Amino acid sequence: MDEKFENRLIEIVMRNGKLDESLFNYSKEEKEKFLKAADLKELADILEETEKELFYCEDTDKVKELVETSKSVETEIENTCRKILAENGVDIENAIGERMDERKKIELLKQQLESFGIDERTAEELGLTDLETLKTDGKNFTFVLENTAKRRKELEKNHIDYTVKDGKINISGKFTAKEGICIEDSEEAVRFLDENEMNYIRMAQGETAGKGKLFIPTSWAGGTTNSQLVSNAKKLALIAAAGLVISPSGAIILLVTLKKTGLYDKLMKDNALKKTEKKALEQGLTVFKQDGKNSRYWYMENGNLLSLNANDVRLPRWIKGVQLSPADVEKLKRGELLMLKDKKGNEFGVRIDVTKPSCIQEYYKERKNDREMKKVPTKTSPDREKLEWIARKGFQGISDIYGNKTLNLERDTFLSKYDLKNLYTDFRSKEFQLQGKQERKEEIMKELTETNGKIKEKADEAILRINKENKKGMGI
16 A cells, blocks of 8 residues: 555544545645545545535534534544555554544543533533634633742743732633543653654643553644654554554543743743744744754744644645645745735735644735735634724635634624624525526625625724724723
């Protein structure tokens, strides 16, 4: 079996049957070729149709049914990949363990939250049992502690940022969840991981979290796959089968990151960062660093400086219908701003951002002759910035910010706040009507254009209201 084909099968198993476009280097032809070779074309087509129907569906019961269908198809895709690997001598179960269902994953999360003093009811109220959100965005929180001189000294020693409010110490942080595999924490296991440059986390957050085990994530920031785990899965299966390590098991752990300060001083002192790199990190940019044959991306998350192997990041070859040249890809890889033009001749910029699922941050000019470019807003951007983008792009602007998932409480809350929810739903409904309705195509297209115009107008009205409220707040 071809190594590239084998690694792709392993990665699909690690992704629980999800067929992400990055797996195929964003190439439709490459994807079609693989699906046919793996006899997955029929399942992939069912999955695509289900997800398309799910995007436009408004019926709550039907949505639940479609979600279950989608999960079922992904499980079948994963099992097909496991079977092909087994037939070719790759015991993937010995490499990354059995599949854990959602119920088991959430139970493990709840058990770990209890070690932080967060009971099941509180965890559900705070949204800390929402596995997808914890894996992608995480959940911000604030620890409130007694204000003592000893505690303040300890926090300052560890560069942990804090404020004092109402006589109490407040520490900002974030809960995130990572999926991966667990193996026994032994000399043999550590030697194997170190020799193969596989990063791991020593787990010590209680028995239920895998105390005495080594945790190897299946993905890093933004969902980028752990390429070291993929390339070494076959070898890991062999040493597990030989009894050198306990057979890996699927795992999920809850990570806590606290906002820290004072990190730059040491890095600058050790000449680990240049002044320009320091400034870029402070601005929230991803920094590319080459050290001999090794290259890594550095980035900031919640005040913490983090890094990941550059080989784990797959960059798109097409962006908004524009094919990137090898020189474009190299420029993007090195963290530079890449300027492109879409099919309508509109100029836009892109830069690598490993914290995003697509690994890309888009930029635009507010006016054609502007020299400075602005970031396309994300869901964490201020409301005004999001509304400005929606006023420019209409329905597509909402999708740019919140993605295309059918169930998205954060998006729906934002849209309802600015009286955009009904227009958004109406647009989606009309788009669905357009599927296979050639006889009314022209009429529906006209309705879509009108609804999109109303979305832009409503966003403009919301911006005006915000401006008026700001003026009142300033006493103007």
